[in-house]
Amino acid sequence: MTATPRSRLLDAIGVRFRADFGEAPFRRFFAPGRINLVGAHLDYNGGDVLPMAVDRGIYLAIRPRRDARLRLRSLDQGLTVDIEAKDVGERTRPELGWTGYPLGVWHGFQQSTGMRTGFDAVFAGDLPMASGLSSSAAIEVVTALALDALHGTKLERQQLALLAHRAETGFVGVRCGIMDQFASALGRAGQVLLLHCAGPRWEHVPFDPNACEVLVLDTKKPRLLAKSGFNERVAQCATAHEILRTHVRDLPHLALYTVADLEQSRSAMDDLTFRRARHVVTEMERTRDGARALRSHDYAALGALLNASHRSTASDYEVSCDELDVITAAARACEGVFGARLTGAGFGGCAIALLHPGAADAVRAHVAPIYRARFGSEAGFDLLRNGTGPCEIT
Ligand code: GLA
Secondary structure (H helix, E strand, O other): OOOOHHHHHHHHHHHHHHHHHOOOOOEEEEEEEEEEOOOOOOHHHOOEEOEEEEEEEEEEEEEEOOOOEEEEEEOOOOOOEEEEHHHOOOOOOHHHHHHHHHHHHHHHHHHHHOOOOOEEEEEEEOOOOOOOOOHHHHHHHHHHHHHHHHHOOOOOHHHHHHHHHHHHHHHHOOOOOOHHHHHHHOOOOOEEEEEEOOOOEEEEEEOOOOOOEEEEEEOOOOOOOOOHHHHHHHHHHHHHHHHHHHHOOOOOOHHHOOHHHHHHOHHHOOHHHHHHHHHHHHHHHHHHHHHHHHHOOOHHHHHHHHHHHHHHHHHOOOOOOHHHHHHHHHHHOOOOEEEEEEOOOOOOOEEEEEEOOOOHHHHHHHHHHHHHHHHOOOOEEEEEOEOOOOEEEO
16 A cells, blocks of 8 residues: 555654654644635634635644643654743743644633643644645644543534634734634535634535635745734724724624725725725625535636635735736636635735646646746645544544
8 A cells, every 4th residue: 555645744743753752652633724715804804704624734643741741843843842831821932933823722721621731742734834724723723622632621613713713812912813713623525614703603615626626826935924914904904994883884893894885984094994994895795705606516606706806805905915916817827727816814825726627737837937937936736625624533
């Protein structure tokens, strides 16, 4: 039998675990990354989003400890951390690096359950890190799932998602919405999550892998503004919401306003605030249309919505960049491509293209030289499949 990339990765995690922590048995868990079909920057505006868990994500080998030490390793990151529970603190610090995500989950878990003991853990991923596919949410969710299993707390999937989300906002300090953690925790094979972030409430809508595939287009451009630019957009949306509340009507979330409401408040808003709000309000319509397109298996209509979403995130929300614009335009020009847009927060990282099954090789052959000629660097291409939710690997 030939080893799959996944079994090789699991073997490598086991080897590292035994080398660093000794022979006693450990348990293994997985949580998926996600792409978001439509609904860019809507989650923190109380809107609807359409993320899909993918077949890649973060794997974790873990063993509980009886004392209060936490030892964390990663196959992908050089930084190792050994820390006593009492030194974890309330917020992450630069020297904790990537371990701020699992430590944030552990911190929230011990606050809500009273459990004080530590663990030994090795993480590894098979999706590009920090590029818009929610590697950080997958690290958080896999940690939450593992702690729940190790301590028998029987949390619901949405409680795992909320624990993971609190780690990101409270401990790590990114003012993100709930989409990534919910997409990972509630992922289901053959389905896309339609998450109404205002509730939150959710339902699953079908995704047909025989009619449509997802190609990830990785610009490999680091998302330099991902944290500062992201938090700035959150603040700009809060400003727009406040103006609409005082000048038009009082609704609990920016995404719930209409284009007509926006027009009414135009004189009270500067151009930048108006454009940020226009992206949010029109993206909400696109997400609703996207769910309808998925239900009727109309991937051409869904693709057109992705294209419109990209335009809006680029011109009104200004979270795209040349690399993302060029790579998505080149993909759109290919036969068999339904549509393409940036995914995740933007500012670099990955885009996605929806395509007819079998079209990926031709798209890669067309897009790669265009990207290389323009930026002098190589883009990455990865065909992702719809994945399951988080699970223990037995
Ligand atoms: C990041 C955040 C999410 C969401 C997206 C943009 O992935 O973590 O909460 O806001 O950006 O849609």
